[in-house]
Amino acid sequence: MRLVLAEDHALLRDGLIRLLEANGFTIIAAVDNAPELELALEDPRAEAAVVDVRLLPSFTDEGLQAAIAARAKRPGFPVMVLSQYVEQLYARELLASGQGAVGYLLKDRVADVSEFVEGVHRVIAGGTVIDPEVIATIMARRHDQPVDRLTPREREVLGLMAEGRSNAAIAAAMFVSEKAVAKHTNSIFTKLDLPIDIDDNRRVLAVLAWLRV
Amino acid sequence: MDEPTKFPGRLRMTAYAAAQVLLAIPVLVLFVLTVVASVLVVVWIGIGVLLVSVPASRWIANRHRAMASRVLGVPVPAAYRVVPEGANPVQRLTVWARDPLTWRDLAWALMTITVGFTLSLLAVVLLVVIATGALWWFGIEPIMRARSRLDQMFLSYGHTEKLEQRVQVLTETRAETIDHSAAELRRIERDLHDGAQARLVALGMSLGVADDMFGTDPEGARKMVVEARSTTRAALGELRSVVRGIHPPVLADRGLTGAVSALALDMAVPVVVEPRLAGRPPAPVESAVYFAIAECLANIGKHAAADRAWVDLSYADGRLVAVVGDNGKGGANPSAGTGMRGVMRRLSAFDGTMMVSSPDRGPTIITLEVPCALSSPKTTPSSGTA
Numbered sequence: 001m002r003l004v005l006a007e008d009h010a011l012l013r014d015g016l017i018r019l020l021e022a023n024g025f026t027i028i029a030a031v032d033n034a035p036e037l038e039l040a041l042e043d044p045r046a047e048a049a050v051v052d053v054r055l056l057p058s059f060t061d062e063g064l065q066a067a068i069a070a071r072a073k074r075p076g077f078p079v080m081v082l083s084q085y086v087e088q089l090y091a092r093e094l095l096a097s098g099q100g101a102v103g104y105l106l107k108d109r110v111a112d113v114s115e116f117v118e119g120v121h122r123v124i125a126g127g128t129v130i131d132p133e134v135i136a137t138i139m140a141r142r143h144d145q146p147v148d149r150l151t152p153r154e155r156e157v158l159g160l161m162a163e164g165r166s167n168a169a170i171a172a173a174m175f176v177s178e179k180a181v182a183k184h185t186n187s188i189f190t191k192l193d194l195p196i197d198i199d200d201n202r203r204v205l206a207v208l209a210w211l212r213v
Numbered sequence: 214m215d216e217p218t219k220f221p222g223r224l225r226m227t228a229y230a231a232a233q234v235l236l237a238i239p240v241l242v243l244f245v246l247t248v249v250a251s252v253l254v255v256v257w258i259g260i261g262v263l264l265v266s267v268p269a270s271r272w273i274a275n276r277h278r279a280m281a282s283r284v285l286g287v288p289v290p291a292a293y294r295v296v297p298e299g300a301n302p303v304q305r306l307t308v309w310a311r312d313p314l315t316w317r318d319l320a321w322a323l324m325t326i327t328v329g330f331t332l333s334l335l336a337v338v339l340l341v342v343i344a345t346g347a348l349w350w351f352g353i354e355p356i357m358r359a360r361s362r363l364d365q366m367f368l369s370y371g372h373t374e375k376l377e378q379r380v381q382v383l384t385e386t387r388a389e390t391i392d393h394s395a396a397e398l399r400r401i402e403r404d405l406h407d408g409a410q411a412r413l414v415a416l417g418m419s420l421g422v423a424d425d426m427f428g429t430d431p432e433g434a435r436k437m438v439v440e441a442r443s444t445t446r447a448a449l450g451e452l453r454s455v456v457r458g459i460h461p462p463v464l465a466d467r468g469l470t471g472a473v474s475a476l477a478l479d480m481a482v483p484v485v486v487e488p489r490l491a492g493r494p495p496a497p498v499e500s501a502v503y504f505a506i507a508e509c510l511a512n513i514g515k516h517a518a519a520d521r522a523w524v525d526l527s528y529a530d531g532r533l534v535a536v537v538g539d540n541g542k543g544g545a546n547p548s549a550g551t552g553m554r555g556v557m558r559r560l561s562a563f564d565g566t567m568m569v570s571s572p573d574r575g576p577t578i579i580t581l582e583v584p585c586a587l588s589s590p591k592t593t594p595s596s597g598t599a
Contacts, residue, residue, distance in 0.1 A: 108450075111445060111446065
């Protein structure tokens, strides 16, 4: 799997390169600024990108902007965005195109190497991996949308789905059987009027519907 | 305030002039009374007279202020010093005597019974003697403007007094700002000391212990490393909240508009943000207004029991205006919370103001205004679905 990596901090960049290469990824470009990132993303060999929100030259949100721009040019191009802090606003912007294949995580999560690598794989497979901190703020919101029809239990399942977890992982986190989780997910899909489709795509659509409330 | 000022017509101005001519007589009487009573204060009887004559003079002066303000189309405020409640007559007189406006009123009385009286009488006479109607038609406005200008000059604070007041305000707000930033630094120091710093010490210890255990008890060492990792996570979380308290990253990235939209998204109550800013205010103002809005929204979440809230941002006449409203139960008291007092202090450093309207049963509407300049519009990315 060939990745583009953008991270302004040399220490973290080296760490990420080592970590990703040790887990079977090939880094075809590792950059620290927005213009070089934009160039690297035009490389047709790139299959996905891991991008820091803050990059040189202005240290604001150029990484995020570059990721959104790249996805506008190559719809569905998988991007994992990392940041020192997370904002629901940015998660929405990343997902606004309506396609999945987006990850948005705090940099802290990289410390859980296996989970992080699993997350990158999920994003490349077209899924969404949203940071639990973003999920928590959405959970606290009072809903007045279709998502309102969900039971608290179903909302919990949906939150874990947005974090990018599989049914098995959700079952483990909620201390229930996988079958019970499957029942919840089916009920979520029905309540959100999602068309019958391959399961993965419906998961993404459900998460999108939830994030947009 | 925003409605266009209506200037009085010729007849109305003449009516003002007539009123001024008639009021000149009580002004003369009150002037004499006040001067005589001031001398008689030594034998006490003057105090009683002054307690009547000064308020009466002020009442008449205020009528002239109102007329002058209408003729000139600018406010002529009656900015008398406030007498503290429950003050005894002597204290009351002392406050009056120390108020420069009292002395200005006296000087004005002299002007109004001489030059002022002549001008106003002239205005009335020009109309009454019908033959001079043409002169009245063209002359009334300049005459009344001159008269009003004189009133304004005598009845408002002079340049020096205004500067003195300004210095007073600046001294107070500067002291408050310094206090506030010192307190902020102390809070940040404490947060770092109790939070991230303590966690890093613990982290170092866990790693040290793990280092010692690797040879003898690899399983135990691994546990220590896992513990160290969760300590790192907690330390990072604490650093993040400290950074948010100093200067939220999203404010640096997106400016006030984006940062307020991000705040609104994180609220449990749906918040509609209406940003109508063509550019970005200076960074310190942006930050003060951001924290003010954040405090207002936090209060809505905590106390208002609202199911809807809104934030309007706009800029007009050199002022940034932020209106935060909710449809909750109202009855908010802005001076009750330390948070709101901090917000007001921070805004006052920029000559900003906060107005709270919160009747029982709502809605609560908080208006923040800060005079500032807007920088040239910067192209901010569209915020997608937000």
